Amino acid sequence: MPELPEVETVRRSLQPAIQGRVLTQISILEPRLRFPVRAEQFEPYFGRRLKKIRRHGKYLVMLFQDSESAIVIHLGMTGRILIAQPRETKWVHFKFLFETTEVAYIDPRRFGFIIPGKLEALKKNILPGGMDALSPKMNGEYLFVNLAHRKTSIKDALMNQAVLAGLGNIYASEILSDAHIHPASQCFNLDLDAYKSIVQSMTKILKIAIRNKGTSMSDFYYGYGQQGKYQNLFRVYDRQGLPCPDCNTLIEKMIQSNRSTYYCPLCQKIP
DNA sequence: CGCACCCCCTGCCGGC
DNA sequence: TGCCGGCAGGGGGTGC
Known part of the structure; x- marks a missing residue:
């Protein structure tokens, strides 16, 4: 959640x-x-x-x-x-x-x-060492410097709280879909422009999600018991077999580090 | 450092 | 109807 x-x-x-x-x-x-x-x-x-x-x-x-x-x-x-x-x-x-x-x-x-x-x-x-995903100091250079030497997949890297604090399994998929980057891309194969594009998508998606009070899949409530609405705006998460919002290709699901990843096989190519 | 694996815990869903 | 396996937004630990 x-x-x-x-x-x-x-x-x-x-x-x-x-x-x-x-x-x-x-x-x-x-x-x-x-x-x-x-x-x-x-x-x-x-x-x-x-x-x-x-x-x-x-x-x-x-x-x-x-x-x-x-x-x-x-x-x-x-x-x-x-x-x-x-x-x-x-x-x-x-x-x-x-x-x-x-x-x-x-x-x-x-x-x-x-x-x-x-x-x-x-x-x-206790608090994670990574920069908050919505920090005013966040930019493509920060992610590039901290990730571009790594061999790991970009999706796993975006969930590493010691580098970037705030993203989990849902928004990592959503952001990479918006940025048109394949979740299995290895960090060292992405250039500065790719990291800039990730940060741009990240800022955009997180702000839309906050405006919609987050995601309530089954059991997220807040405040006096209200639910979020971002699940109605999912681009790829939990949408395997449904059309990509950008090109109508059917969304696919894969497993990375034992967790589900959703992506569009046409929009999101491995560089 | 990276990574594949395991654990923590309860609830829910689909298949048989 | 009931049982069972698999899976779920989290983090952390281990051993290689």
Whole structure:
């Protein structure tokens, strides 16, 4: 579920609801996540006012006023953050209370996590090292310098969070389709123009996806329980056998690193 | 460093 | 109808 557009959608739904409010309580209902949650870790945060929620790649960072401490949240595959009264309660792991506003974290597969700590330590140890895909500093030169020496496929490389933070399996396919680059192209065979074109498509696709509140294939919800609409705009993802939006050739599916990749065999040629 | 593989966990879907 | 295998948006670890 949650790649950059979904995480940004969650951030935008959450921030206006709790910004400037004081964290008054945390209840742990199901501590088992990727890293177990312990209630006492959060005691230092009680009485702190939420300054801002930032996003880096697929990670959310809660910042508090007058504090060097922060809270990092990652949604894994099936994590959801809902405000007020979530209609489902089966997989609620923890709840924040910001004054009168309740925020619940739900995660059936438990691949997500929440980690409190000093911001500098979290940056060093938890947050991914790659540049955020929508950073103002992102450009074709950055990707070229960081990828063009590699032998690996461009699709796998775009999902490497240590280089580029934010893309996952859906948007990597979507972006390469828009850029007319074959997902199995080896990084070292792509020239600077190709990387520039990837960045152009990446910016375009991610912004459209954010405008559409991300992708809700089966279980992505945000805010008060709304769903995203980008799945209706998929160019290739989950569309094997359906026509390419640019040339009507039938979309194909292949497996790369054990994960599905979708592409147009006519538009996307290996250089 | 790259890469092929495995793991974590639950839910859902299609085939038999 | 029920069982079973395969697959799903995530990251991380290992051994070569």
